[in-house]
Amino acid sequence: MEQSTTHTDSPLPAAEPDLITQKIVHAVADELRVDPVDLDPLYDVVDPDALNSLFHSRPRVNSLGTGAVRFTYQGFEVHVTAGGDVSLEARTVQNAD
Numbered sequence: 001m002e003q004s005t006t007h008t009d010s011p012l013p014a015a016e017p018d019l020i021t022q023k024i025v026h027a028v029a030d031e032l033r034v035d036p037v038d039l040d041p042l043y044d045v046v047d048p049d050a051l052n053s054l055f056h057s058r059p060r061v062n063s064l065g066t067g068a069v070r071f072t073y074q075g076f077e078v079h080v081t082a083g084g085d086v087s088l089e090a091r092t093v094q095n096a097d
Helices: 020-032 048-054
Strands: 006-008 068-073 076-081 086-090
Touching: 020 048, 020 076, 020 086
Parallel strands: none
Antiparallel strands: 006 086, 068 076, 076 086
């Protein structure tokens, strides 16, 4: 049986640049209760520059601002929407015993 939890990102501290990749890393680190530098590099699973380009922090005011990206990172399915929202779904498999 799969168990999942969802986490939606919170705003980064003002000193942090508003890059979607940093939001993802911070959200995963928060969920795992670790320092972001202790995580595997995000570039092992996705191209950070491409992701930041797709989800640049400029406002989306037309129909081109739709869509989403999903990928797996650190045991979470990461879902990023065109609006820059990040959600995580933790996948843990429990034995039926």
